[in-house]
Amino acid sequence: MPEISTQLLVIGGGVTGLGVAWDACLRGLKVVLIEQNDIGQGTSGRYHGVLHSGARYAISDPGSAKDCATENPIIRHIAPHTIEETGGFFVSTPADPIDYPDRWFAACHEHGVYVEEIPTDLALRTEPSINPRISRAFRVLDASLDSFELLQTLVVAIQRAGGQVWLRHRLEDLTLQGDAVVGAEVTNLTSGERITIRANYFVNAAGPWVRRIANLAGIDIPIALGKGAMIALASRxxxxxxNRCRPPSDGDIIVPVGTVAVLGTTDVEVESPTELAIGQREIDFLLAQCEILLPELAKSRPLRAWAGIRPLYRSSGEGFGRTRGLPRGHVLLDHNDRDGVKGMASIFSGKLTTFRLMAEQAVDLVVEQIGVGLSCRTAEIPLDPERTQFFQLPKRFEEIATPDQTEREQIICECEWVNRSAIEEAIKSSSSLDLDDIRRKLRLGMGPCQAGFCGYRAAGIAYEVAPSPHTDGRLEAFLRARWRGLRPLGWGETLRQMEITRRIYVDLLHTPETQEPPQ
Ligand SMILES: Cc1cc2nc3c(=O)[nH]c(=O)nc-3n(C[C@H](O)[C@H](O)[C@H](O)COP(=O)(O)OP(=O)(O)OC[C@H]3O[C@@H](n4cnc5c(N)ncnc54)[C@H](O)[C@@H]3O)c2cc1C
Known part of the structure; x- marks a missing residue:
């Protein structure tokens, strides 16, 4: 079995693990990160998209509010290319508690969260679609943040700083010597090869899988898994x-991101990190609650629904089902201190907004324990947007509109304007033929038709790049992922689109009928 050695092994390629690897590389450590899937398949690719100002948590979780308020300007400084300056409003609708805004306003001030009360008619002039019966309105420093863009930029930053990111490598087991974790057994899921990685230190950043990874070292972490469902509208x-100005609850936020708007969210306790099915009742409830904010919501076309899972530290042993009340702040566990197991720490929960701070604290611990490494520099060094593989829609229009491009470019995904050469390049540069990986890089299939027309075209390109009877870009799995979350939204335009797509793939191309997971 091949064996390699490193100073730090990071388990999990979500924003937390990537943040840890980037920070550690900048401090001069030799780092390997393993991720069982592609980047962004865990919670980091399944979130709302808010760079929080902290206002949402001012009363319910002041620690998180302060962290968000501190990190918000830092993320704007180091990753401005991932952010859209939408701004944020908190508004009181007739359905919200009348005494909440004053208490919340005072709490924001107490915890250093910027908030400014504005006249309701100014809020309504800026956003004419929101409920005209709002009684108060506040401006905060929220923004929307494209996590796929951020994750890709982090991968590039790690590689440029000398670190290694191994996608499709799953941790199978941890090896202990006495009371210390010293090695990891890893499977390369593409080749099937088993590899041993020896390291001076291990950081468990496996998000909702954090407990499973800790168990491999004989450690228990009591967590609850809170599933949150979201719906994307096909317009903004x-x-x-x-935000609704009330204690954080179900269906109280609408986030414009890129070409869509995201309605969020619910909070339902589940048993497993892969329990992502969304029930009809969750959808109906979410729509009804968001309709209080946006009375004309029924006229907007829902595009799809999806869910993400929060690992929440259940330190006080509450019963199953009560996840809304659990703290959302991040948790860093030094397993030497807590469990008498040397060489490993776990970091989880928190916010995407606070990933840099979480990473800084985790790597401070690593440096302290292994006795080498510089001080943290991630707050000062901007991430370099030039090196990402991402394209944003306005940029794509500009690129495609130049006369010489029009001559030779074939548009494969009309919704997101993804052209042939971008797909060919993505396949060649990542050596992945999986359409779902290409989707995360280029937004292929993420527009209103949900891969209805680009799926089979892109599968054809994958075949051209690597001709083999088995090359179809894993079209069936790609379609299954695109169609998951559509059924609970199956009415009006969405139903019509679903039916056209089904006829193209199932009736015309004889793709097996894909089943959604049970509701
Ligand atoms: C519904 C919802 C909405 C949210 N909205 C916001 C928001 O608007 N703003 C905000 O700031 N935060 C938000 N959050 C929080 C934010 O999304 C998370 O804090 C963040 O994404 C967590 O990242 P992570 O890296 O810790 O976990 P993940 O992104 O889940 O990454 C963990 C990774 O570990 C990998 N892994 C697991 N087991 C193994 C193994 N054996 N071997 C190798 N790899 C493994 C997984 O594949 C996964 O990719 C939201 C969360 C939810 C659930």
């Missing part, structure tokens, strides 16, 4: 992030 009825 608002251009500012709109």
């Amino acid at each position: 009825p608002v251009h500012t992030i709109i």
